[in-house]
Amino acid sequence: MATQVITGRNISLSFTGGTDIEAQATSAVLTKVNERQTYQTLDGEAYKTTNISGTFALEMLADWGKENSVCEALWAAAESAPDTSISVTLTATTGAQFVFGIMPDFPTAGGAGIDAQTVSFNFKVYQGTVTETFS
Amino acid sequence: MPSSIATNIRGALETSLSGVAASVYSEPPETVIPPAAIIVPDEPYMETEFIGDDSVRVKVNYTVSAAVAYYSNAGSLDNLEQLVISILAALPLSYIVGNVSRPSVTQVGATYLLVSDISISTYYTQTN
Numbered sequence: 001m002a003t004q005v006i007t008g009r010n011i012s013l014s015f016t017g018g019t020d021i022e023a024q025a026t027s028a029v030l031t032k033v034n035e036r037q038t039y040q041t042l043d044g045e046a047y048k049t050t051n052i053s054g055t056f057a058l059e060m061l062a063d064w065g066k067e068n069s070v071c072e073a074l075w076a077a078a079e080s081a082p083d084t085s086i087s088v089t090l091t092a093t094t095g096a097q098f099v100f101g102i103m104p105d106f107p108t109a110g111g112a113g114i115d116a117q118t119v120s121f122n123f124k125v126y127q128g129t130v131t132e133t134f135s
Numbered sequence: 136m137p138s139s140i141a142t143n144i145r146g147a148l149e150t151s152l153s154g155v156a157a158s159v160y161s162e163p164p165e166t167v168i169p170p171a172a173i174i175v176p177d178e179p180y181m182e183t184e185f186i187g188d189d190s191v192r193v194k195v196n197y198t199v200s201a202a203v204a205y206y207s208n209a210g211s212l213d214n215l216e217q218l219v220i221s222i223l224a225a226l227p228l229s230y231i232v233g234n235v236s237r238p239s240v241t242q243v244g245a246t247y248l249l250v251s252d253i254s255i256s257t258y259y260t261q262t263n
Contacts, residue, residue: 011186022187023260061258116231116258 010093016086019070020063026118027059030090030098032130054125056088056102062117064109071119077104085126097133101126138262144195145174148227152199155221167243170218173200177254191261198236198252199226205240205247212238215249222253231256 013028015021035051063069077086085101092098102123111117141161149161157170164173177196185192201222203214219235226232233254241248 008186009183009188012189013186022185022189023192025186026184028186114231114233116256 006093010091012089012091014089015070015073016088017073018068019073020066020068021060021070024060024063024070025058026061027057028090029057030100030125030130031055031057032125032128052128054100054128054130056090056100056121056123056125058121058123060119060121062107062109062111062119064117071107071109074104074107074121078106095135098130099133100130138260140195140259144257144259145197148174148197148199148230151227152222152225155218155225157201157218157221167202167246167248169202169204169246169248170214171200171202171248172218172222173202174198175200175252177256193259194256195259196254196256198254200250200252202241202248202250205249211249215251219251219253226255227257229257 008027011028013021013025032052032054034049035053036047036049039046039048060070062071064071074086077084082104084104086104088100088102090098090100102125105121105123107119107121109117145161149159152159152172155172157172158168160167160171160173163175167173175198177198180196182194182196183192184194199222201215201218203211203218205211215238223232223235233256236252236254238249238251241250
């Protein structure tokens with residue numbers, strides 16, 4: 001079969017709340033991890049996964065002051081409902097969709113004079129739960 | 136009406152610089168009437184930084200070449216410095232402003248110009 005190449009341009013991303021995230025995001029990476037314990041037994045290593053966690057790393061251009069601002073929505077959510085997840089839908093490419101909740105974090109504000117203001121997040125995925133749809 | 140870089144970026148930048156006491160060109164002209172501010176594509180010209188493909192979004196890089204007539208070192212350098220400062224003041228806040236290059240003498244036709252390049256960048260989204 002032919003080699004498939006997918007790029008960041010294949011990605012689509014949306015948050016609940018109607019923010020214009022795709023217009024701002026320069027990088028979006030979902031990471032789901034098996035937190036696995038390793039035991040040394042007389043038969044060799046044995047493994048037990050005790051938890052599944054996830055993080056969602058997002059890099060974006062700051063959009064303070066914009067209509068449907070992502071930064072303002074996240075700031076408001078982090079302030080008013082810090083323990084309530086926000087639903088995110090990330091499509092890596094057609095046929096590979098991931099839906100998960102993230103715990104809201106405050107965005108940074110400001111930046112260096114020489115560059116565009118940017119914001120970096122490393123969100124915790126709610127309960128490490130990701131609903132994937134592969135087709 | 137679809138957006139275009141010519142109108143929404145270079146044209147808008149030309150308008151922003153129109154208050155500068157210089158001829159403003161939104162593309163490299165055939166002849167330059169100094170003092171002048173000339174918008175020239177930089178290297179790399181466009182960078183794809185965004186995820187997704189629902190719109191074409193690029194970072195576009197330009198230099199604004201500030202050019203003054205080169206008659207004497209002291210006078211021309213002073214004129215160039217004033218022109219550079221006035222261009223920097225007129226640049227829209229949505230532009231990333233980089234360094235100003237060391238002045239150099241350039242001959243355009245029979246005219247000698249003292250020129251410095253100002254590196255600038257901004258972001259463009261194609262709308263249909």
